[in-house]
Structures are given as structure tokens and as C-alpha cells.
Amino acid sequence: MRGARGLLRGVWLLLVSLGLTLFLILTALFIMGIWNVTAEYPNWKISVREMADELSVEGDTITLSPALAERMRQQGNWAMLLDDDGNVIWSQDKPADIPDRFTAGQIAGFTHWFLQDYPINVWVYGDGLAVLAWPKGSEVKYNASFAARYFDFLLRSVPVLFLVICCALLLYARRSFRKEQARRDAARARWIDGVSHDIRTPLSVIMGYAGAWISDPGLPGQRRTEAVQMVNACTSVKTLVSDLNLTMRLDYEMQPHRREKMPAAALLRAAAAEALNNGLLEEIELETTPEQEAIILNVDGALVHRALMNLLQNAKRHGGQGAVRLSLRRVGRRCALQVCNPCAEADACAKRLSRTTTAPAIAPDGSAAHGTGLYLVRQVARAHGGKLIFRADKPDSLCAELVLPCVKT
Amino acid sequence: MQHNKILLVDDEAALREMVGGHLRGQGYAVTAAASCAEARRACDAGRPDAVILDIMLPDGDGFSLLGQLRQADPALPVLFLSARDEDSARLHGLGLGADDYITKPFLLQELSLRLAAVLRRVYGAGPQPPAALGGTVVDWDSATIRRPDGRVESLTAKEYALLKKLWDNKGRIVTTDALCRALWDGALVGYENTLMVHIRRLRSKLEVDPSHPAVILTVRGLGYKLAAPGVGL
Numbered sequence: 001m002r003g004a005r006g007l008l009r010g011v012w013l014l015l016v017s018l019g020l021t022l023f024l025i026l027t028a029l030f031i032m033g034i035w036n037v038t039a040e041y042p043n044w045k046i047s048v049r050e051m052a053d054e055l056s057v058e059g060d061t062i063t064l065s066p067a068l069a070e071r072m073r074q075q076g077n078w079a080m081l082l083d084d085d086g087n088v089i090w091s092q093d094k095p096a097d098i099p100d101r102f103t104a105g106q107i108a109g110f111t112h113w114f115l116q117d118y119p120i121n122v123w124v125y126g127d128g129l130a131v132l133a134w135p136k137g138s139e140v141k142y143n144a145s146f147a148a149r150y151f152d153f154l155l156r157s158v159p160v161l162f163l164v165i166c167c168a169l170l171l172y173a174r175r176s177f178r179k180e181q182a183r184r185d186a187a188r189a190r191w192i193d194g195v196s197h198d199i200r201t202p203l204s205v206i207m208g209y210a211g212a213w214i215s216d217p218g219l220p221g222q223r224r225t226e227a228v229q230m231v232n233a234c235t236s237v238k239t240l241v242s243d244l245n246l247t248m249r250l251d252y253e254m255q256p257h258r259r260e261k262m263p264a265a266a267l268l269r270a271a272a273a274e275a276l277n278n279g280l281l282e283e284i285e286l287e288t289t290p291e292q293e294a295i296i297l298n299v300d301g302a303l304v305h306r307a308l309m310n311l312l313q314n315a316k317r318h319g320g321q322g323a324v325r326l327s328l329r330r331v332g333r334r335c336a337l338q339v340c341n342p343c344a345e346a347d348a349c350a351k352r353l354s355r356t357t358t359a360p361a362i363a364p365d366g367s368a369a370h371g372t373g374l375y376l377v378r379q380v381a382r383a384h385g386g387k388l389i390f391r392a393d394k395p396d397s398l399c400a401e402l403v404l405p406c407v408k409t
Numbered sequence: 410m411q412h413n414k415i416l417l418v419d420d421e422a423a424l425r426e427m428v429g430g431h432l433r434g435q436g437y438a439v440t441a442a443a444s445c446a447e448a449r450r451a452c453d454a455g456r457p458d459a460v461i462l463d464i465m466l467p468d469g470d471g472f473s474l475l476g477q478l479r480q481a482d483p484a485l486p487v488l489f490l491s492a493r494d495e496d497s498a499r500l501h502g503l504g505l506g507a508d509d510y511i512t513k514p515f516l517l518q519e520l521s522l523r524l525a526a527v528l529r530r531v532y533g534a535g536p537q538p539p540a541a542l543g544g545t546v547v548d549w550d551s552a553t554i555r556r557p558d559g560r561v562e563s564l565t566a567k568e569y570a571l572l573k574k575l576w577d578n579k580g581r582i583v584t585t586d587a588l589c590r591a592l593w594d595g596a597l598v599g600y601e602n603t604l605m606v607h608i609r610r611l612r613s614k615l616e617v618d619p620s621h622p623a624v625i626l627t628v629r630g631l632g633y634k635l636a637a638p639g640v641g642l
Contacts, residue, residue: 285630
């Protein structure tokens, strides 16, 4: 029902816009026609002025140029010339029922209108009046007189009206575009939600049975190792699906932020403890000073925890042998949560990772995209007004820094 | 087990079979339902002690079904088991009064532990089995520690809460921040030294040699860990 109403409203808006545009175009064409047609196409219609110009008087003889006379006949015109007293002193093709003398009242009557249903145009000619008549029923006359100020206003308002309609059309186009974009975003979000739901349920079955095998004391060692690997693989897929979902929600600003003040060091400790408890890393170094313990962030703790876990995952996947170091660094009014890992070519790695700021794309061969985890960290940083940077703190040590604004203490 | 009737509602047959089989192996009597209608019929036939409930069901959603079940039985414990992991769904479920919210995929052991925790919370813990830590035995009901030499030490409220938190996470690192939250409902700031004092006192009651702790282990820079049998640092 809402969809149909929206569609009707859209169609109505479109029709109104089209109608107004058409009206403007017709008005412009009409004005152009009045101003230009007679000037550009003199042969299009004979004017009474043109006829008057083609009259020549020699003594008592009045003649019209033969060419114009011929054109007038072709168009069904007739004409006459009145003297100052209203007498017809010359005529061409004047119908028999038209008198040869006119009173001032009769002249006033037909000057702008009709003479016995013949449409009439007049032009002052010396002391007399040149009259050009058109066939009956060939013209419609309408008395359109405006107050000068009103007419000026109309003329001036045309460009304003044009601008208003252009703006309305632009707004309508923009609204339509945004609605279409929102529809596409919602469809994509539903698709990702649906796919992740469909993945999670079968993954539960695999993970559940593999987990049960691990708990079975009678399971041979090799089978136990395989079951552990299955659980780890399921956990990786679970994390990937969660990252994809969260990335999508952050991209479309669908993720509500629940910010609260919390110590930065506590966030580092929680991430380190989870990484060690879950077996993600075997060794983590974390030391904080009392000054660093006092650093407070106003953040969504769950999002920052997720970002730190992704950085630890990245350190595990791409780092060399040795402990991962977690530390804090105050940078002016900001605080950098650092995750450093051994790296053979730290400088080159830092430069390469710093360039990957956009969403990961599917590889040309169709395989899954890499870098979703780091993209998510950048999104979390951006959502808090911060950033993610990579730098080599030593030639063989790569540091990822999640830089976030800290609360004044 | 006194409270062991579980209603499992999920539209995936493979998942019902897996979870049902695991819970039956743990001593629960499991009734499975594939839809809201089947779940309502099962509840009408006999009150379950707890319901494990999926959110997306073929003839409705778990949130609505929770409301209907709670209308008939406000005290009925319900755990959501859902593929929806977004905060909004989890908070909505818990906000409606669900006792827990577990996201798929999950480990069966985690599910049964959390189910047991809910049942304990709702129906009462009953006598808790004592915990053996090295040569000492912790009696949770009397909040005492019996040392290898037969001497009995009493635990203060803070020591009890501290030891319980570590025991619930035995073999895992518990950060100083999490311990402070458990003891004072606050973050670490200002409590670190007090926490260390409580840890030292607890060690003096628990450890054979408190200067070389073997039960409550310090994890440098992070927190503490209760050594579990077969789990090292």
C-alpha cells in the first residue's frame, strides 16, 4: 500500500514538473513567435503596414504594387484606403456589401475588430487610414490588455519561474536517486544478512560435532588434531562473516554506537587476554605506565575490541617469529593503541598496508577478498573520528596504530 | 538432575539432532520443535524447565514466541540460539527478558555450560561441589578453604568473589579490569593496589607457598589466572 502511494506521488510530481516545463517552453515559443516571425519571415503573412508601404499616390491615382496585390489575392485579402472624412478613395477586391463611406463610429468599431465579420487591420496613411481585411473566419481576436506593471511583473517572473522549476526538477531527481540508492543498499544488506544466516547454521553443525570430538577422551591424537583444525577453521569463517556484516553496517551507518568512557589500557588488556585464552597468540608483551593507565577514551568498547582483535589476527598472520607487543602512546589530544609485531621488511610493509585504505575487492579469479579485517579496523577508527596508521618503529618491527581521540583528564 | 526438561526450537533438522543428542548425553530430556506452532503445542503438553529458541522460524519469529510463552509462564527460562549476531538483535532479545543469547556457530560445551548456568540462576544453585585446588579444597557453601594440613580458613566476601570469578574462568586469563568489575563494579582506576592486597591475602590462605604461587598465577601486564588441572601458563 505504501509502495503504491509512493509510486502515485512520484508519478504526480513527474507530471506536474513535465507540465510546468511544457508550459514554459510554449510561452517562450509564443513570445519568440510574436517577436521574430514577422521579422524573420516577411512573406509569411501580409501586414497592413507592408501594404501601406506598397501603395503609391500619383495625383489622384493610387496604385498597389502588382506583386503584393497578387499575394493578397492568393491569401484572400481585400483592402481599402479611407480619407480623413471616411470616404473610400481606393480599394482592391472590396466586397460589394462593404459601403463606400464610413462614419467615425463605424471606423472606431472595426479598427481593432471586425467589419461585417471580416477581420480587420488598420494603419494610418497620411491623413487617411489604410484598411486590410482577411477572409471571414480566418482570424480570432481577443482583447488582452494588461496593466503595464502587471505585464512587467509577468515578464520578469518568467526567469524566476524557470529557475524554480529547474530547482524542483533537480530536487526531484536527487530524491529519486537517493531513494533508489537506499533501495539498493537495503537489498544488499538483506542479501548479506541472509547469506550470513545461511552460512552460520551449517557452520554450527560442523563446529558442534568437531567440538564434541575434541571432548571425547577416546579420540586418537591425529583425529583430535583434525577436529581442532576444523573448529579453528569454523571460528575463522565465523569471524569473517561477522566482519563482513559489521563492515556493511558501518558502511551504511546502520551500526549504533554505544560510547562510554573507558581506560585505553583496559581495552588493550582485554584484547590481549582473549588472544591468549583462545590460542590466537602464544606470547604478548604489554607494559603500561601510570600515565598511560590514566588515558581515558570515549568509545564503543565492543567495536574497539573487535578492531584490536583484528589487528592481533593480522599480526599473527603476517608477523614474523617473536612476541607481539601491545602499548599505548599519547599523541597530543589523541591516543594511539599500538600492536607491533616482528616483520623482516617493516618499512616496506608499512607503506604497502598504508595504501590499502579502500574496501577489499574480490580477486580477479573470484576468490575471497583479503584485507576485510584491516578495512574493518579503519572503519571503526573513522566511526570514532580516528585513523589507522602503519609505521616501522624499528627496521624489523611493524606497528599498527589505532589512533583515537582521548578524553581530557 | 532435578530440572532437566528442555524444549529445543529450531527449524534446522541437523542442528536439532546435534544439540538434542548432546543435551540428552548430558542428562537432559529434550523435546524438539521445528516451528512456533510445534513449540506452543509442546509447552501445552508439559512445561519445560527451559527453552532454547531460534529467532528465525518458518511461521514466526523467536521474539514473538518468547512473548507468548512468557505470557503463559512468566518464569520460564529462555535462551536464544540465533544466527543473528548484530548487537541490536542480541540486545532486543535480552531486553525482552531472555536469560541468555548465544550466536551461531557455537561449541556444544559452551551451550551446555550456559544452559546449566541459567538453570542454576533460575532454580537455585543447590549445594555446589567443592573445588580442589592443588592440595587445598574450597567449600563454596561455607566460604571456607581446607588446607592440606587440615587447617580451615574463612574467606571474606571480596576474597570469595575474587576466587569465584577466577574459578569460573579457570585456566583462562582474567584481566585486572574484569576482576575489579567483579569486585567493585568499576574499572581498574584506583583499585589496582587494593586488588593486589586481596590477591595476596587469598594466596596466603590458598597457596602452600604464597611467595611462589602455584594456584593463582600472575600474568604480567594483564591479570591473573587460576591454574587448572592439565592447563599451564
